[in-house]
Amino acid sequence: MHAILEEEMTARTSSPAWHQPVMVEAVLELLNPRSPAVIVDATVGTGGHSLALLPRLLPHGRLIGIDRDPEALKIAGQRLTEFQPLVRLERGNYRDLPSRLTRLGARPVDGILLDLGVSSLQLDRADRGFSFAREGPLDMRMDPDQDTTAETLVNTLPADDLARLLETLGEERFARRIAQHIVQERRTHPITTTKQLARVMTRAIPAGARHGRLHAATRTFQALRLAVNDELGALTALLAQLPVLLKPGARAVIITFHSLEDRIVKRAFLEGQGRGVWTVLTKKPRRPSAEEAARNPRARSAKLRAVERL
Numbered sequence: 001m002h003a004i005l006e007e008e009m010t011a012r013t014s015s016p017a018w019h020q021p022v023m024v025e026a027v028l029e030l031l032n033p034r035s036p037a038v039i040v041d042a043t044v045g046t047g048g049h050s051l052a053l054l055p056r057l058l059p060h061g062r063l064i065g066i067d068r069d070p071e072a073l074k075i076a077g078q079r080l081t082e083f084q085p086l087v088r089l090e091r092g093n094y095r096d097l098p099s100r101l102t103r104l105g106a107r108p109v110d111g112i113l114l115d116l117g118v119s120s121l122q123l124d125r126a127d128r129g130f131s132f133a134r135e136g137p138l139d140m141r142m143d144p145d146q147d148t149t150a151e152t153l154v155n156t157l158p159a160d161d162l163a164r165l166l167e168t169l170g171e172e173r174f175a176r177r178i179a180q181h182i183v184q185e186r187r188t189h190p191i192t193t194t195k196q197l198a199r200v201m202t203r204a205i206p207a208g209a210r211h212g213r214l215h216a217a218t219r220t221f222q223a224l225r226l227a228v229n230d231e232l233g234a235l236t237a238l239l240a241q242l243p244v245l246l247k248p249g250a251r252a253v254i255i256t257f258h259s260l261e262d263r264i265v266k267r268a269f270l271e272g273q274g275r276g277v278w279t280v281l282t283k284k285p286r287r288p289s290a291e292e293a294a295r296n297p298r299a300r301s302a303k304l305r306a307v308e309r310l
């Protein structure tokens with residue numbers, strides 16, 4: 001089963017039935033996995049990037065895949081079975097990577113991949129509550145065992161805290177107005193579904209400002225998702241630990257999907273380069289080709305940055 005052609009794997013990783021991994025060629029080029037390397041796919045999702053990396057890790061490499069979403073991990077497990085015993089999948093938060101790799105006796109490693117944000121699996125499932133286009137519970141948890149949901153935040157945060165959250169994590173210029181409308185709505189009707197919240201956004205944002213490229217709810221949903229999952233906190237924590245996780249010559253590749261994440265990665269990479277920890281391999285972030293952006297709309301905002309440990 002291991003004798004799978006790389007072309008065939010590429011065709012399979014882009015099967016429309018699954019989350020389409022973004023910028024696969026650039027990930028392969030910059031991570032440059034070669035047996036017997038140990039590579040960590042710290043946001044393994046449904047395994048798209050891992051499927052492309054594994055043929056390069058044959059016969060003696062290893063891939064450790066982490067995700068906090070058990071549903072995604074289950075699918076990744078099924079898709080990657082033919083590469084056993086090279087693959088180890090673990091449920092958890094990548095911010096705990098240092099202790100996890102110590103437990104697995106795998107530190108330091110040869111490469112780490114982070115492909116941030118949500119997967120299509122999460123976005124497309126109405127019951128996960130990530131999308132304002134689908135009616136569902138206002139959930140947005142990547143880890144379903146976590147207590148706090150978007151519903152908790154929307155119905156319990158004081159107006160000032162809500163406004164600050166929308167401003168800092170959504171870069172929403174109508175944050176204050178939206179927070180006031182949310183508080184008004186929840187006084188009479190607790191906000192429990194995605195479309196109910198989206199309707200509040202449409203009312204809160206002035207009509208003249210509603211005809212831009214983005215739906216009125218886009219920034220609020222982004223802010224809530226980032227807050228529910230503490231996405232920037234996890235990224236910052238991992239970046240602080242990254243130097244001790246990489247062998248000399250090892251590489252880290254990070255794909256981000258909005259400016260807040262990209263700014264954090266860019267700063268940490270430059271700061272590490274200044275301290276002589278690593279060399280930044282991407283002076284400017286790599287972007288998807290026009291062809292990929294046309295084929296996969298989710299790739300359009302992707303920016304990829306990479307470093308090599310000195």
Ligand SMILES: C[S@@+](CC[C@H](N)C(=O)[O-])C[C@H]1O[C@@H](n2cnc3c(N)ncnc32)[C@H](O)[C@@H]1O
Nearest residue numbers: 021043045046047048049067068093094115234
């Ligand atoms: C864009 S998807 C990854 C898709 C994957 N590269 C593929 O090709 O199938 C991002 C994944 O990262 C996971 N994730 C996000 N933050 C995480 C964290 N702090 N720890 C572990 N997993 C996380 C999400 O649950 C989601 O499955």
